[in-house]
Amino acid sequence: MLSLKSKYRTHTCGELTEKNVGETVTLSGWVHRKRDHGSLLFVDLRDNYGITQCVFDGGDENLEKIHPESVIKITGTVVARDAEAINDKIPTGHIEIKSGKWEVLTNADVLPFPVFGDEDTGEELRYKYRFLDLRREKLHNNILMRNKMIKWMRDKMWDLGFSEFQTPLLTADSPEGARCFLVPSRLNHGKFYALPQAPQMFKQLLQVSGFDRYFQIAPCFRDEDLRSDRLLEFYQLDVEMSFVDLPDVQAVGEEVIPELIKTFAPDANVYPEIPHISFDDAMLKYGSDKPDLRNPILISDVSEIFRGSDFGIFANAVENGSVVRAIPAPNSADKPRSWFDKLTDYATKELGLGGLAYIVFGDEPKGPVAKKLDAERIAKLHEIAGDNSSLFFVCDEEEKAAKAAGKLRNKLGADLGLVNPRDFAICWVDNFPFFEPDEDRGGAPKFTHNPFSYPIATLEELSTKDPFTIKAAQFDMVINGIEMCSGGLRNYNPEIMKKCFDIAGYPIEAVEKNFSALYTAFKYGAPPHGGFGFGIDRLISEILGTGESLRETVAFPANQRGQDLLMGSPNEVTEQQLRDVHIKIRNKG
RNA sequence: GGGGUGUUAGCUCAGCUGGUUUAGAGCGUCUGCCUGUCACGCAGAAGGUCGAGGGUUCGAGCCCCUUACAUCCCGCCA
Incomplete structure (x- = not known):
């Protein structure tokens, strides 16, 4: 050194x-x-x-x-x-x-807030004086750890035989779903660059160019509303590989991620198994496409138990196509009434449910639901719940019921202390549907994921099968209930690509226009390829255990309104600057 | 775009059901004392338009309305 x-x-x-x-x-x-x-x-x-x-x-x-x-x-x-x-x-x-x-x-003036100590200070003040905030021990260490983790990932990818690339930041809008940030062009009147949501097209083009193994610590930009788990600009460990099948791509994730966690969180308990969970299973058992496997609670479908029962609300709803999902809360039979009231409050206020039905399996089954059900039905529910527990019910149209049950599952896991924060449970969620109904187009098929994914179907199957039964060669990696990675095999076959766009209701010309670069490239010999992108900020945050906000892992984050209070961005520009880029500001409203 | 919570000293917060003087505490700042601290200690002082505007009331930090800002969530977003 x-x-x-x-x-x-x-x-x-x-x-x-x-x-x-x-x-x-x-x-x-x-x-x-x-x-x-x-x-x-x-x-x-x-x-x-x-x-x-x-x-x-x-x-x-x-x-x-x-x-x-x-x-x-x-x-x-x-x-x-x-x-x-x-x-x-x-x-x-x-x-x-x-x-x-x-x-x-x-010399230093009197400080706006103390550097010494770990007293909480409002974000507004911290961001205005971020240089002081960054001197504070915890944040300072977070940033240093971020450096080390990124170097580790880079070294690891090199060791695995990947080459590192840079791709343009001033590029074209790509059809990925999120809004792009736009940058006006001075040289090209009325035209705009877009900042990349991810280097998706470029990394695929590099595969077509024969580079075989690509990676990049890639900056990504999405102009959407922010949350504590979303940044204005964030980084992906972006990877793409040629001549691979799904397991080859996932093997890279399994090689990198557990070791990264163990290296930087030595106290962590990383579960040795990385199970594969189908999307359908995830929605049923965990009520989420990002299940937290540290939580032992499993949701079940109990629609058939309520069908034809005397519990009229549910029985009628089931007849009308709704489902009932049951969420067991172990060792909760002796909880006071107030505990159940609080959960009911959560269900109605936060989840927007009409109420929260439950049965308490103490010495004997208790609760308003229990009174309406016969012994046989109760026995079946008791078996699901287990002794000394309670069983909560959510009844709604399938997707809503699943999601509400999932949130209740998370809430119960946290309330009952079933989740150890230093455990790391990794899983793959896969077998996503390739198409989903588009409500705006009368339920016609639209792409579930981005249109780059490969369908698990032949050209013939695409023509003959019900589109909604076709799965995507697509996966997410989920760690502790956080979506860390999305990836899959890419659609590299122009014929299959055209067919997919056809089913999703796009004319062939749309493929040629929106995917011009890829579509053209694929006509000159494209290798089968696939890859993924890991959310580096989320990984760092979870490994460091910073808890709430991704902003605690970034030196100069924007606030929730996308502003940098220290630099004063975004800011107004002069009339001359606007003229240079051919822009006129419209009035509000 | 919608909802929750919040805004009181430089910072973090308390302030009960509207009525104890001049709105409090800890930290910080300033002044003085202190030779073994490491969150040093002790004594004292300064520091407030209670986010802003309007209203109800004999009386508002507290109740109502409007508004600004912050933060979290939903919508949106891999």
């Missing part, structure tokens, strides 16, 4: 130990904290590498007055601390600098 020595320092604030006792050293850094004992002054000096205590015997009037976070240079002698003065919390805690000279390099 390059020496960190300079005229400002002989050592960093994190490296001095008992071995250095007696040396004269110079350190530079931020005044982290002062402890003024009158004629004895302690200064904790901090830099990127650590904290070193400097002691001024006899005190120092000028230094006593300096504000925390001022940057100073100190020269002094390394001395061993007395046994009772050793601080085991920091690596440099066995020594201190008995200081002779010091000088201010830059």
